[in-house]
Amino acid sequence: MPKVKYYFDPDSVSYEEIRTSRWIRLTKGLAFVATAALFGLIFYLLSSSVIQTPEEIALRRELRFVKTQYGVLNEKMTQVEAVLSDLEERDNNVYRTYFEVSPIPDDVRKGGFGGVNRYAPLAGFDNSQLVESTARRLDAISKQMIIQSKSLDEIVSLAKNKEKMLASLPAIQPIAKRDLIRISSGFGMRFHPILKIMKMHTGIDFSARRGAPIYATGDGVVAHAKRSPSYGNEVFIKHGFGYQTRYAHMWKYTVHKGQKIKRGDRIGYVGNTGMSTGPHLHYEVIKNGKPVDPIYFFYKDTGPEAYKKLYQQARENNQSLD
Template sequence: MAKVKYYYDSETLSYRKIESSKGYITKVIVLSTLGGLLLMFIGFIAFSQFLKTPEQLAQERELENLKLNYEVLDKRLDESSHILSQLQERDNNIYRKYFEANPIPEEQRKAGFGGVNRYKYLDGFDNSAMIKSATKKIDILSKQMVVQSKSLDEIVSLAKEKETMLASIPAIMPVKKEESYVSSGFKYRMHPILKIRKFHKGMDFTAPIGTPIYATGNGTVSLARRSPTFGKVVYIDHGFGYRTVYAHMSKIATRRGRKVKRGDLIGYVGNTGRSVAPHLHYEVHKNGRAVNPINFYYGDLTPEEFLAVQIASEKEGQSYD
């Protein structure tokens, strides 16, 4: 039951009942309704910030999932990059050195990723920095994998040639160790004929005339003749940048163009050319440069025998050429 409202009439000094007109009641109802609707609208707007549609919630879950996947991908890229870095180090310092291939420079492995901002198209997103970082890592990793793949292809090719290379590289003494001794090594010493201090580019093995001389590795005889300096001399091209020289022979037992194997007889110790006593002058060349032959006797010397030959080669003994 609605409450009855009164007002005080000062003229009659009494309370009189307030009579509500229909217009007033209608106005109150309309205003109340509008006020209620306004409050409902404001409440809906405010509440809608906390209450989201299923589609919005699904999109937010998908974005969070993508962000999480990007973070996982970024970590996996870092791990893959670390593994590839280790492989690159082994490739340069072990595989390529073992097969005598030049290491791949760091600039070549990481070329093509400086200067131009190639990832500008990824700017403007909420997670642009993360997306650009992952994209750049993928590009660098892909480039490095291509370079490394080509390097491994080269290593495989070299490995297939390894058996041939090992058979070709000089690996034994040119005369039997029990039939000779080292009289001069790879060093500066006084030349017995010219009487000047001169670098000796090989090793001299003193032995009786007629002592057999053997090829120290597989190869092709590139020269077999007499020369004013080396007397009767044989050159063998072993391939892979190696060449050996056998000088001062008394007799040559091979010919130019002949294929020889390690241990084949190619001549006999003599005293021909610029020589003052029977001996074999033996040289090893790698890529056109004379190298110390003592590093190429691992095929038939024990560690103790190698040490004895090394000590003998370093002594200032008699020089014969």
């Protein structure tokens, strides 16, 4: 039953019933619903965009922080990439070139990863692109680092080998300068003093007094130390890397077969044994089984001027003593 409302009428001094039409009541009802809906909407809009829960505020702050961190990370990666690129350049153009190994091509150094898309789990989020590109860059840097590290390992082993090679090659004179009277014969065709024929002289003759010490010209192992009819007392050293040296007509030798030798070790004394016409050392350098001119193997203790003098002596003097 609808409520009945009254009002006080001063004219009749009595309470009269308020009669409202259906139309007015409907209008009032609609206005109430519309106002309520409007307030509801305003409240919703305010609460969703301006008023944030403490959790939302914290999350947003964290997101900003993470984005900043990614920015810093990317800047650092740019620096690392620059350093790495410089290192790769030097590796290819200096280290690998020096040790005679081919440079590592760019597509090997910077090639991507084949097979399945390893970045698929990173897709589909708000900041997927940032995270994925960062992951890609980091992966590329890691791969470049591994390749560079392996390359340097290779260079280190080559350098060690090179060091051994440099120590092994014949590189000094077998007779000390103070003991050397002169080079009496160089490498080439010579008149043999005993056989009396033109004959290839496969070494250099160093004239020195009997008993002057003879030194090994590079690291190696004594292949033999023995007496032979032509070379007299001789020492033969294997240096490795295709090199051997012979020291002949010795008064006596002080090493034995199989003995390890360092450059500069004394191996015997100058003499006049075998087919020889005076005290001297016949010295040979043999490369891959063939005698080569020893004049090219004194670079370690001979400056340009001294070398020139030595070279002229070896070319001009052909008074072979063996």
